[in-house]
Amino acid sequence: MSKLDRCIAPLMQGKTMDKITPCVQVTEARSSGQKLIVTISDGINSCPAVIIKPSQPVDQYAVIKIYESLKHTKEIVIIVKYTVEERLDAVIGNPKPYATAGASDTSSSDKVKTTSTSKSSSSSASTSVQPKAKKSSGTTAADNFYDDGGMSSILDDDKLSNDQAKPISNLNPYDKVWVIKARVTQKSDMKHWDKGTSKGSLFSIELLDEYGGQIRATFFNDVAKKYYDAIKERSVYFFSGGKLKDANRKFTTIPHPYEITFDRDTVIQNARDSEIPTDTFNCTRLCDMTNVEDNMILDVAGVVQNIGETKEFTTKNNRKTKRCNISLIDDSSSPFCTVDLTIWGDMCDTHDMQQGDVVILKSVRKSNYGGVSLNTINSTRIFKDPGIPIYQQLSEWYQNNEGSFDGEGIKLTQKQAAVNSERTFKRKNVIADCKNMSVDTVTAPDYLTIRAYVSYIKHELWYDACTNKECNKKVQQNEGIYHCSSCNHSSDTCTRKFLANLGITDWTGKQYCNAFNQAVEKLFSDMTADDMCARAAEPEYMPYLLGEKTFTRYVFTVRVTTETTKEPKLKFTIIRVTPIDYAREAKSILSLIRDYDI
Ligand SMILES: [Zn+2]
Structure with missing residues (x-):
């Protein structure tokens, strides 16, 4: 079966696609004059499209490769050049019409390199037990749910193995049976909500696998209680079973399009040795921050230019707390730009950042205060690890330019950031x-x-124009005479x-x-x-x-x-x-x- 390329979302957002000539399936087609009105699908999303000058007949379910396309209006894609790759008789996947309001992507990704490429093998003892993603006859995780008790909620046997594990990046809502092996890079506190009619608790974790894939996962209510104490940050587990849904980027920097909700069918098993790194960073460069919506969570790297005094203050809820401003600079634009980071609460005393330090901040919230600024949140962590690639880059840049950072730098406001970004990536306009x-x-x-x-x-x-030399203004015709009210010239002819x-x-x-x-x-x-x-x-x-x-x-x-x-x-x-x-x-x-x- 043909492989479709996930291109509908970038096509609809007018963004660059991963593949220049993506394959899509035509799920509906009808002709309208010379044109073909079609619906195209990438297996996940679908959208309306028009094939302007059909060069080859396109039947329903045909897979076509798009060579040139345009975004005509918000909702319609125009296909200019294509070839028919394959003729099928059914829809691939279960595509949903693309909703125009898309989430933004974080731009670059820095991964902590693993020191060795050898893969662990001790836990891959051969076994024929399939992952229990669905209820089946016999004992399932769901049946055991209340019998397990908190401590035994995480299995400690060989039911799930390396052979079964697939890359996190391949997870999608249409693949119901899967196993992943991943490190818990971050675990939130248990949060409780009570809105009268609905009441409950949840916690979430961020997972990272050996291929660098990341995904966020959330546990609710009973499932949250069952696993909260057992799951340890930094530990590696096999996970199987759970629902995939669209990711909400208000809560995570992870670029995966989906996130997992673990449920009663979920199986989690300890995995011992592993080469999975402990952290990855999806750093947004300072000059790109204006492309990110307010309130999004970001990873950011920069050099500490200034550290302000810690100030105590009382919140609206009459709670005493403190904050401290530091300014960060990076090499993403020339001249360099500055972004303020506000550290809130106890982190003011514990952060250990000094002027001139290269720091990588995991999970800070963007706000529009003073143009563009950043704020720490409960889960913010600060790294000063030379093993992180962006650390070396910033460190060299700072040392090579030391002494030239005395000035204010360019304060990153919305407008200025756009200008900087333009300067950095010089290109033709679009x-x-x-x-x-x-x-x-x-x-x-x-x-x-x-x-x-x-x-x-x-x-x-x-239009009918004045024949008076160099005038070219519009003339009015009246009984065969063309009159120009601009130069007051009249003539029995006009020019166009x-x-x-x-x-x-x-x-x-x-x-x-x-x-x-x-x-x-x-x-x-x-x-x-x-x-x-x-x-x-x-x-x-x-x-x-x-x-x-x-x-x-x-x-x-x-x-x-x-x-x-x-x-x-x-x-x-x-x-x-x-x-x-x-x-x-x-x-x-x-x-x-x-x-x-x-
Ligand atoms: Zn004229």
């Missing part, structure tokens, strides 16, 4: 950049260079000039722009508006011309200005249309790659 601009940021004309497809051309393409409204689309979205005469002439291969107007009398001509031009690709230079006539709003005008020079584009990408110096 449509998403249009969406990120606002009347507050565009005070002078700004220019974007965007490689995009023409996805929409409004049918009124030209283009004034077009175009939609341009790339993989990040769609933007409507105006385009004046020169740009539109270029778009139509130097055809003048007068020529087009003359030929438009042929009934088939305009539909043919516009159809041919739609979904062709150009480099557009777009001028962005703030229009202040009524409500201030942004105005996008295409001032140049350039055919794509593929050789030049390739060279520019090559030089970009060289800049990364890898």
Whole structure:
């Protein structure tokens, strides 16, 4: 069976996909004129799509490989180039329609390297016992639930083995029977809630396996009571059975799309020796922090630039506590930027951070106080371990630049962070950049260079223009006389000039722009508006011309200005249309790659 690529979520979010040419299954297809209206699925999610110019017949259940696609609107993907890979007769998986509000991803991932690649073998004694993920005849974990008692809740035998364990990264809601072997890298306190009608308790753990996969897991009520004392932080266990659901990134830095809810069918067994590292970090660089939603939990690495005094204060609930501000810097932008971290409570006395220390902070909460800032939470842990790769990188950077950090650095505010991020990753613009601009940021004309497809051309393409040299203003016709109210010129003829409204689309979205005469002439291969107007009398001509031009690709230079006539709003005008020079584009990408110096 064909392997589908998990691409619907990134496609819908306008993000870069793991695979440039992903395979998807067409779960529904119907033709509409020349187009094909389809639903595509990656086995997990599905979304509506349009195949603009079908080059091969696409039947229901066909697996297609997408070579070029665009995000037309928020909800629809346009497939420009594809091939049919396989014809099937059933849906793969159980895809759910993709909901547009997606969670954000943390950007980079640093793993503590294992010192050896040899795998433990002592606990892999061969056994035919299958993991008990479902109730079956005979004694199950669920039947034993109340008989176990707290101490014996974790099995100490060989029912689950290394041979059965699969990588955490492969866990998904559709695979009901699984075993993982993982280290508990973090365990929360038992939390209780009481909301009148619902009452209960829970605790959660974070798991890490030898392949670097991580996932968060939660135990509720009886199950929580059963395992809370038995599960030890840093220990390694086999886990089997439990439900997978979408991860909630408000509670974790782990990038896994799902999280586990352990239940009565769960089996947990001790696993002794293991090469699984004790921690991994999904560090977000300081300059990328504005891409992260407020209140998200992050891992962050930086150098301590300043440590403020610890201040005691009384909370709204009349509780005495304390806080201490430190500022962190890192090498993610040039000049370096600074982010404040507030340490709360007893951690003020225990943190052991000194000026100049490289620190890696596991689980801090992002807030928008003062632009962008960070706060410790109960589960925050601070590492100063030279074995962590990012430690070395920051340490070298700090030593090489010592003395140049005397200034304030750039305080990371939302706007500044966007600028820094731009500077760090220099690249051509994308449509998403249009969406990120606002009347507050565009005070002078700004220019974007965007490689995009023409996805929409409004049918009124030209206007009657004044024949007075250099005027080109719109004229009014009255009894065969064209009058220009701008230069007061009257004539029995007029000329046509283009004034077009175009939609341009790339993989990040769609933007409507105006385009004046020169740009539109270029778009139509130097055809003048007068020529087009003359030929438009042929009934088939305009539909043919516009159809041919739609979904062709150009480099557009777009001028962005703030229009202040009524409500201030942004105005996008295409001032140049350039055919794509593929050789030049390739060279520019090559030089970009060289800049990364890898
Ligand atoms: Zn005029």
